[in-house]
Amino acid sequence: MRPIPKYVGLAVLLAMAGFAGIGFFAIRRDVDNLRIISQDNLLWSATQMEVELLRFQLSVSTLSLEQTPEALEGAQHRFEILWSRVFMMGTGRVGEQMRKYDEGHGSLEAIGSYLKEIDPILINLAPDDTETIETILNDLKEFQKELRLYTLRVVRADTAASAQVRNRIQTSSMTTGFISLAAVLLSILSLYMILREYRRQRDIANVNRLVAEEAKRSSEAKSRFLSMMSHELRNPLNGILGPLALLEQSSLEFSQKKLVDQAKACGQSVLQMLAGLLDYGEMQDGRFRLRPEPFSLTQMAANIRSALTNSGLSGFSMRIEPGTPGRVVGDRDRLQQIVVHLCEYVLDASGPDAIEVALKHDGLNLICDIGFDVDGPAIDWKLDLLMGMSEHGADQVSSDSLRPLIVRGLISACSGVLTLVDEETGHRIIRVSIPAETVRDESITVHLETRSAALAAIYRAALRSDRVVFAGDDSGKDVDVVLVDSTSVGGDPLMQSLRKQYSNALFVSLGNTSRPEDFDDIVETPNDMGRLRSSILGRLAS
């Protein structure tokens, strides 16, 4: 469906505005016409002038007959009223209209002049001056006819004006009707255009949705491919790193050992990158999940140091600030990845002589400061790229932006914040702040009950750490977890004895038991050390 050209919509709009304007002015003109026709009440003024002339004539006739001062006063009174009527023509819009109807005749001018002429005569008139009175009466007869003709002109003009206004109103009514019809037609046209545009926009939205879904499927396919390739590459890479480790333990010359170290460092770097890519792919298709668990910061620091040492970074130092809790809850592997990626990115970007990593905890967040010296502004754009503020397209996968992309994705997944701190000229600090709860700094005392010395040795070796302590037989009250090898022990007398001795401890059965009610937890596969460790750490968390 082709879009409606903009000029069509504009033309419709202009047409509607034009019709609205015409309608407005037509109605306004009607209103003005009605106002004028109702204000032009000149007929009353004209007839009143004629009537007042007759009244004045009558009063003068009365004076002629009675010849009394009262009759003279009455004539003077009527004279003043006649005066006010005649000289209305002098001022105002009404006077202007009165003069207009007298144009070419001069009736009002003539009677006005006459009134001015007899004004002093009337003031000084004696009631018995019959000659003057008769003269005035004769003069007034002439004006009677003039005023009657004036009134007739006003009547005819008023009739003509009324007819003209009626015609205008009829025309305006027809115009208004036409405009209303046009407005209805334009409204229908506008409605049709709106519906047509709505359908077009709906079709475009459907197409866009299909394209978006296709793009999403494509992205998910790429992410799955990325994850699959990362996973597939790790296996042969481990196949390379394993023999290299074995080769490293053999007798090698210095040059050969150096080559092996270099190959091993590169392999570790690739392994780290593949892990990052795997996480990135999972983040892209929504499969990424954090695996938070309590871990030792010391252990994490050691792992980071090891990874970076393998990467060939010589001037690396790492410290845990005093007062930092020894253990926190978080996804240790992802935190390690973040720090290692950042350090390697800094190393690749500027090759500083030394990188200092400091770990601390502010009560809510685990904070990792990566400090390094810079020579000049050359690294600034790479730091901007890292922070996602670069014009170089940080979200496009290029060789420089791959690590920043992975790092920002991981930090975002951990609900963390990445900031750049300018401490002083030539020194930068990259700060990663990630929410991490602290873990009570207590150790777990474990008592192992088994008849198999070999199995005891295996468990002790697998579970031993700075958080897990195996207790001797004489430390009953301090034991937190009792591990019972249900395949070799677990009879009633023994369990009753253990329950009595370790009344507050968590009882975990190693292997299935016929008396599950005696245990708080059962690890069905005794050699599942991960499951066993989780059970013990769960006890620690509680």
Add this chain to the structure above:
Amino acid sequence: MVSVDRSTQGVVRRAIVAWCLTICTLFAVSGPVGAEAALTLSRGADGGADLEFTLEQLEALPLVSITTENEFTDGLVTYRGPLVRDVLEHLALGDAETIRFTAANDYYVDVPTSDFRKYNVILALEADGQPLSRRDKGPLWLMYPISDHSELHDPVYNTRLIWQVVRIESL
């Protein structure tokens, strides 16, 4: 025996009060002996005798000036005279709903008293400081403050500008 209901008693009571007010007003507004009456008040068919007022009596009321234009004069003119509502109040006609104004040539207009409560309508005695003579539509010209209220630019109010007022009566 004739029974009188409550509404009839109210009418009788109001008639007595009106009669008393009329008598009081008659004594209060009667003009000086020999002075020329400028305005005659009729209180209607049941209001008793007409009352006559001199210009001096009207000028004794608080005078108000309004500057306005109208259809019969050129430009703005300042008119001065008592407010019609004061005149009506002075004559105990404040409760009337419609007042008829009659001119010397027998022209008359009926004006609702709501006009006088809403606008400062005056009985103009002067125009631009000069007393209105009979030749200048005087001595009394009912004047609305047309220029102060756009809604007064209407033929209805134009016809109410009655001049040479000689008589007012309540309807």
